Each structure stands twice: as structure tokens, then as C-alpha cells.
Amino acid sequence: MAEKRDYYEVLGIQRDADEAAIKRAYRKLAKKYHPDTNSGDAQAERKFKEITEAYAVLSDPEKRKLYDQFGHGAFQEGGFGGGADPRGNGGFQEFHFEGSPEDFFGDIFGGMFGRGDFGGSGYQRSGFGGSGFRSTDYEGEGFRDSGFGGGFHRKGRDLRAEISVSFEEAAFGCDKRVTLQGADGRAQSLQVHIPAGIDTGKSVRLRGKGGPGQGGGAPGDLLLKVQVEPKPGFERKGLDVYTTAVIPFTTAVLGGEVLVPTLYGNVMCRIREGTQSGSKIRLKGKGIVSMGDSSLYGDQYVTIEIQVPRHLSQKAREKLREFQQACAA
Secondary structure, eight states: OOOOOOHHHHHTOOTTOOHHHHHHHHHHHHHHHOGGGSTTOHHHHHHHHHHHHHHHHHTSHHHHHHHHHHGGGGGSTTHHHHOOOTTOGGGOEEEEOSSOHHHHHHHHHHHHHOTTOOOSSSEEEEEOSTTOOEEEOOOTTSEEEEETTTEEEEOOOOEEEEEEEOHHHHHHOEEEEEEEEOTTSOEEEEEEEEOTTOOTTOEEEETTOSSOOBTTOOOOOEEEEEEEOOBTTBEEETTEEEEEEEEEHHHHHHOEEEEEEETTEEEEEEEOTTOOTTOEEEETTOSOBOSSOTTOBOOEEEEEEEEOOSOOOHHHHHHHHHHHHHHHO
16 A cells, blocks of 8 residues: 655645645645546546545644654554544544635635535534545535545535515415526426415525536525515504504594404404594504414504595584684683
């Protein structure tokens, strides 16, 4: 078996290199020798495994200390006076990256996959040995499971689009058939369930309707961002709905009733005597249902506006003046 190269030499760094220098060197080399850009190149594959193995050791302070003291023998069977790696796992390591995994892998593989291809748990588990380098545990849009022995599997990218729904469709939920046109010009018709209570800015996820996976990887998802169309006379704030009711001046003074539209039909509301403009009536449970709890509903708040008559008959004017004098007395 060929003798292993010095890990510092593999990454092209000095022995006193700090963590940032080690990471920069690894990123540069990993991008250069990654299998996706060197398909069928056995030498590049070996180099990729070699630099990954070197980084896995030198990026871990404990393993680096052991390597500096004992060299490659620190991780071989029989090292440490006949014992294995004191951390166990046959050299299998788990390490974390600073920042988000999207940033880390975007820097390494951005030229091959584009931004947004990697997401999930926030860490990579990597190991080296007889089975070759493997990376696992990236969920979402990133790696599901990969290794040079079993092929490189990558989940397809999540795709995003927008969908408009009416105020009532958002409030009560519905099933809509939408047609989406892909970048290749082909149209796709999909049945979409809009959950009751959804609001503008929320997304509906259609699993498996995104970009195709590679190497047997699962397809990505389609995320439909919802835009709720306005409804004249209705305004939504969270689960509550706000409307306005215009009542005659006489009804405000003497009291009476007014017919108020709601999402659930018209409701007759009682107007108290002496009601002032700007007063609010609360209609309990006439708002929007919660997406998370179908038993929870918002309320409807009705703001009262008093209609002032524009044209009065002579007789009406006389009576109004009598009313004015009576109030001033």
C-alpha cells in the first residue's frame, strides 16, 4: 500500500496554519477535484478523498493534536500502543461548520450546483476508510447520501412560484387547478389544495413536484407563495376581519338595526341609542379560521359611520332646528 502523504502537504498549508487557513485551502481544493466536475477521472477522485481525509483531521483540534504527535499512526489499528483511535468509530468523525450550510457549500460547489442547493441539518458527517469518503445527513435540498462506492445522490432543487386566490378561497380553503410553465417551456397542470385560513406570504408545499434528483436522488418540492386578492369592504388583520357599516343619522340618535355583511352571510346588528361615529361592534367568531387550529376563529369588527343627510326638505330643516334648540335649552 502506498505511503500516505503528509496532511499539511495535501492541503498545501504550513504546520502552524490556523483554522481559517485550513478551511480556505480545503474549499479551494474540494471545488477543484469534486467528482461532479471531474466525471470519470479516477485521479481526481483519489485526490478528493485525500484532501477530505486531511481536512477531517486537521479541522478537528483533538485529532490534529494527535496527528502532530503520532502522524498517520494515530488513526490506524494498533496505534497508541496497540489501541484504536481513542474516540472510537474507526476514525469516523462528526464536525460542524460555522455559518449556514448554504454559505459553506455554496462557496465550495456554487459553480456546479448554484446557490440554494444545500440545506438541512446544518452539519456534515464524514468518514474515511475502506469504503471511501462518504457524506450523509444533509436533508432538504442537499445531499441525502453519497459515496464513491454507491454513486452520488442529490435531491432535486426546490422550485418556487406564486398563486393568487380570492379572499373567500383563502378564508375557507379550496382546491384549485393551476398550470405552471417551466423554464423549458413545457406546461404542467397541478391540483393544489389551499388550506383554510392561509394568508398572503404563506406558501403551499407540493412534495416531489420540484426539480428532478440526480443519481437516483428524490425530486425537490414546489413551493407556491400565496397572494390573497383584496375583497372590497373587507380588511384582514391576522384572524380578525374589519368592515364598515354606514347608518342614518336618525338611527344613530334614536337607535335601531343595521344589516351587516360577513363572510358567513348577512347579520342584523342592533344599534344603541346615541351611537357615535367610529364606534365598533364586535361579531364574535365571524373572522378567519386558524390554519393550526380549526376550532379557533377570529372576530369581525364593524366600524360605525354616521351618514349625514346632504339635502333636507324645508320641513325637515325646521324640525332639525327645533331639535337643536331643545338640545341647547
